[in-house]
Amino acid sequence: MIDKDSILEAYYFRHACKVFDTDKKIPNDEFAFILETARLSPSSFGMEPWRFIVITDPELKARLKPHCWHQEQVTSCSHLVVILTKTAAITNDTYTTKMLGRLVKDKKEVEGLLNFFKSFLKEKITRFVTRYFYKKFTEDRPIYEWCARQCYIAASSMATSAAMREIDSCFMEGFKKEKVEDALDIDTDQEEIALLLAFGYRVNEQPKKHRLSLEEIVEFKE
Numbered sequence: 001m002i003d004k005d006s007i008l009e010a011y012y013f014r015h016a017c018k019v020f021d022t023d024k025k026i027p028n029d030e031f032a033f034i035l036e037t038a039r040l041s042p043s044s045f046g047m048e049p050w051r052f053i054v055i056t057d058p059e060l061k062a063r064l065k066p067h068c069w070h071q072e073q074v075t076s077c078s079h080l081v082v083i084l085t086k087t088a089a090i091t092n093d094t095y096t097t098k099m100l101g102r103l104v105k106d107k108k109e110v111e112g113l114l115n116f117f118k119s120f121l122k123e124k125i126t127r128f129v130t131r132y133f134y135k136k137f138t139e140d141r142p143i144y145e146w147c148a149r150q151c152y153i154a155a156s157s158m159a160t161s162a163a164m165r166e167i168d169s170c171f172m173e174g175f176k177k178e179k180v181e182d183a184l185d186i187d188t189d190q191e192e193i194a195l196l197l198a199f200g201y202r203v204n205e206q207p208k209k210h211r212l213s214l215e216e217i218v219e220f221k222e
């Protein structure tokens with residue numbers, strides 16, 4: 001078992017790193033480890049509604065920077081990860097059947113689970129989900145939001161595992177989604193960007209951590 005202090009050390013180590021050392025590149029095996037923790041992340045119904053574009057090309061990072069509030073992280077990082085939602089796949093029976101087929105063996109059971117998944121989407125996520133039923137792409141936002149939620153879990157796994165290896169990161173929502181999607185030639189009928197995550201090694205001392213106390217955010221009902 002990993003001792004609690006070591007785990008907490010990683011949580012204290014992780015911070016929103018604003019400037020990375022451009023001379024330091026994350027070794028391939030370290031980055032493969034970080035990606036593996038994304039792959040192993042949990043997702044609702046095991047749908048894994050994510051895909052990851054890993055950008056190390058300096059020219060491409062420079063082209064993206066203006067669309068990311070000119071944030072220094074984009075160009076100074078070693079690896080910039082673009083996390084995409086598999087928006088279309090989630091409303092595609094071929095994909096969803098394949099994913100659910102891993103959970104149960106029997107064909108009838110898969111069908112039952114698929115129907116349950118569809119009713120889950122319909123009832124739980126929103127009453128506005130229509131694509132699955134009426135194929136109206138314009139009303140797809142809840143599906144995107146649902147996929148994005150899972151993407152954030154994978155992102156959190158990556159940032160934490162990176163910190164465990166003393167690799168810095170920065171979650172990034174500060175970007176113009178359509179512009180970045182254009183620049184990366186993403187077919188937004190298929191997938192969309194949920195968030196960006198930059199990785200590298202810090203230049204500056206990390207700032208003091210500010211957090212509310214547990215008493216302020218936790219309520220026990222015993």
Ligand SMILES: Cc1cc2nc3c(=O)[nH]c(=O)nc-3n(C[C@H](O)[C@H](O)[C@H](O)COP(=O)(O)O)c2cc1C
Pocket residue numbers: 014015016017018071170171172173174175195209210
């Ligand atoms: C979803 C998300 C999006 C964020 N977007 C940005 C961003 O675009 N640029 C940035 O500098 N920090 C960004 N942050 C970092 C937060 O500001 C930071 O995590 C928060 O202030 C707490 O500080 P700490 O991470 O250093 O502990 C983002 C964080 C999260 C979780």
